[in-house]
Amino acid sequence: MGRGDKATVADVARAAGVSPATVSRVLHHPELVNGETLERVRRSISDLDYSSVSFDGIGASGTPLVVISIPWLDNPFYGEIVRGARVAAQIHGAQILISWGNPEDPSLDDFCQMLRSCGAQGIITCGPLSLEALGQIDDTVPVVQCCEFNDRSSVPYVSIDDFSAARTATEHLLSCGCRRLAFVGGPDVYKYTRERRRGFLSMVGEQMIEVPDRWVLQIPNNSFGLAYSAVCHMLESEERPDGVFACSDTFASAVIRSARKSSLEVPGDLMVVGFDNTDTAVMTTPTITTINQPRYNMGFSACNLLFERIEGSSEATSMTLETELIVRESTTSKKELS
Amino acid sequence: MGRGDKATVADVARAAGVSPATVSRVLHHPELVNGETLERVRRSISDLDYSSVSFDGIGASGTPLVVISIPWLDNPFYGEIVRGARVAAQIHGAQILISWGNPEDPSLDDFCQMLRSCGAQGIITCGPLSLEALGQIDDTVPVVQCCEFNDRSSVPYVSIDDFSAARTATEHLLSCGCRRLAFVGGPDVYKYTRERRRGFLSMVGEQMIEVPDRWVLQIPNNSFGLAYSAVCHMLESEERPDGVFACSDTFASAVIRSARKSSLEVPGDLMVVGFDNTDTAVMTTPTITTINQPRYNMGFSACNLLFERIEGSSEATSMTLETELIVRESTTSKKELS
Numbered sequence: 001m002g003r004g005d006k007a008t009v010a011d012v013a014r015a016a017g018v019s020p021a022t023v024s025r026v027l028h029h030p031e032l033v034n035g036e037t038l039e040r041v042r043r044s045i046s047d048l049d050y051s052s053v054s055f056d057g058i059g060a061s062g063t064p065l066v067v068i069s070i071p072w073l074d075n076p077f078y079g080e081i082v083r084g085a086r087v088a089a090q091i092h093g094a095q096i097l098i099s100w101g102n103p104e105d106p107s108l109d110d111f112c113q114m115l116r117s118c119g120a121q122g123i124i125t126c127g128p129l130s131l132e133a134l135g136q137i138d139d140t141v142p143v144v145q146c147c148e149f150n151d152r153s154s155v156p157y158v159s160i161d162d163f164s165a166a167r168t169a170t171e172h173l174l175s176c177g178c179r180r181l182a183f184v185g186g187p188d189v190y191k192y193t194r195e196r197r198r199g200f201l202s203m204v205g206e207q208m209i210e211v212p213d214r215w216v217l218q219i220p221n222n223s224f225g226l227a228y229s230a231v232c233h234m235l236e237s238e239e240r241p242d243g244v245f246a247c248s249d250t251f252a253s254a255v256i257r258s259a260r261k262s263s264l265e266v267p268g269d270l271m272v273v274g275f276d277n278t279d280t281a282v283m284t285t286p287t288i289t290t291i292n293q294p295r296y297n298m299g300f301s302a303c304n305l306l307f308e309r310i311e312g313s314s315e316a317t318s319m320t321l322e323t324e325l326i327v328r329e330s331t332t333s334k335k336e337l338s
Numbered sequence: 339m340g341r342g343d344k345a346t347v348a349d350v351a352r353a354a355g356v357s358p359a360t361v362s363r364v365l366h367h368p369e370l371v372n373g374e375t376l377e378r379v380r381r382s383i384s385d386l387d388y389s390s391v392s393f394d395g396i397g398a399s400g401t402p403l404v405v406i407s408i409p410w411l412d413n414p415f416y417g418e419i420v421r422g423a424r425v426a427a428q429i430h431g432a433q434i435l436i437s438w439g440n441p442e443d444p445s446l447d448d449f450c451q452m453l454r455s456c457g458a459q460g461i462i463t464c465g466p467l468s469l470e471a472l473g474q475i476d477d478t479v480p481v482v483q484c485c486e487f488n489d490r491s492s493v494p495y496v497s498i499d500d501f502s503a504a505r506t507a508t509e510h511l512l513s514c515g516c517r518r519l520a521f522v523g524g525p526d527v528y529k530y531t532r533e534r535r536r537g538f539l540s541m542v543g544e545q546m547i548e549v550p551d552r553w554v555l556q557i558p559n560n561s562f563g564l565a566y567s568a569v570c571h572m573l574e575s576e577e578r579p580d581g582v583f584a585c586s587d588t589f590a591s592a593v594i595r596s597a598r599k600s601s602l603e604v605p606g607d608l609m610v611v612g613f614d615n616t617d618t619a620v621m622t623t624p625t626i627t628t629i630n631q632p633r634y635n636m637g638f639s640a641c642n643l644l645f646e647r648i649e650g651s652s653e654a655t656s657m658t659l660e661t662e663l664i665v666r667e668s669t670t671s672k673k674e675l676s
Contacts (some may be wrong), residue, residue, distance in 0.1 A: 032632075098437070110433065
């Protein structure tokens, strides 16, 4: 992996005849380990001179550091992700710092150099990355992908099944009686946009419903203002959708405001389903039917997976967590309305 | 300052007979400096062995790092602050990492150790800190306070005049005809809550209006859910306010949802003014009259001030930036309503 042949937690575990998880507990929660095992593991750590080689840049008194890279700080989506990751880091006796933006912008070399010079032990990446970029980061420190992931890479991930969640959201709009459906997505570089659009189109396709191209919107980022402008434009025409699947609660709130500008009632004239189940979904009038992502759990699991990798486990496997539909005021059965 | 007697940019500037700003330009934007000056400054840098002593932990090929500490990641307020700081960091050729939480939790020693071991050159703190904590952080790396500041400390800050902004917001409610006024604030440990409440009470006091204690709410954090519960409770009574000054747009959106639950019209039965001018203020129905804070500029200015301190300027002085009232749908003149 290009990180050199240094002693890892796995090496220590082998030498002491225990699991890597036990070594981790000895390092971070010795109070949980029985005396004899504690002694044996500490001897192996000492024999292999483990801590001085593996915790580069962190002195004996220092706290290990992990980094979480998020593409947008002002998207309320990431708060709970980082909160979960932070709790997992604390359990492992580590601190966490957040990097905001695309690691490749302006330079991936600078980013990797920063990871090295700040002594990061590992990184959780939440944005889309090329196979090459992921490889270069993983050659620097262990990586786990969270939310967005590149499925051509062997780097493990924690995410959701966007395709099937989008089918659930679309099926709900159909079951409420909507027949003229529109889609509001983010940039195509994001797996979440590509997969949710694919799920949306597969579900409407099964019902033999055609969706005009101009009703499939692509917003350059998770911006309320840009989505508001694009949806207002879509609603100006005579021919209008009666249901919108929006890829985020921010986009769904923009649909609600746009409908109001066009004097359309939500849900009477237009129904909306969002995604994420952030606070935004309960701040608006009407409140937003949405897909809940287990964000706290995603961040928590990704960080635990990262520590498995840091500690040398070869068994760190990807996880796909469950989503669920939460029905609120922005959708209602057409029968109930009339 | 306890950072030892290392060569600073000020030392280099003195030796080269130029200003610290010129030394900064030589370090980060040599293309902006004329040849003769460039040569002289580089010679002083070399003579004083400047870069190797001052850029601890960053190799010759590395990019300097600054940290920004924010109390709440899921508060949309901080996105623009960090965006501004990030741009200023880029101009100085530096990268920025975000620390989320209170530096004193769980341990200020660990936090300072982390700043050292990750090679941070300086830190912008956005949350409330004791004089002692600020002193200890400033003994580790140069600090600038942003938004929240401890005015007993000599550490420079970039902030706003919360007292007078709150008076403006309250005066607006009064000018709209409100006479029964309530206040929704955050925790008292925050200067913004204390100063905005003081401004609110001073303005209503001048109008001889009494505010019952139970109409002065204190919410434990900037949580929509907690504010919603507290405001619902306040609106249950017979005797109700007709105007609310809320310390954030998040709180104001909770007031709007609570009013709806009590079948009160906003602005007809109850007017609301928020604070911050985040996207939340335009997502809600009605949209929220609010106080704009120049958040991007605050982050940008704080980071520039930090680089002045990093580069040894003794002239880094605090800044108080302007706010402004933005009138939207949640307030209207009573005359217009009737």
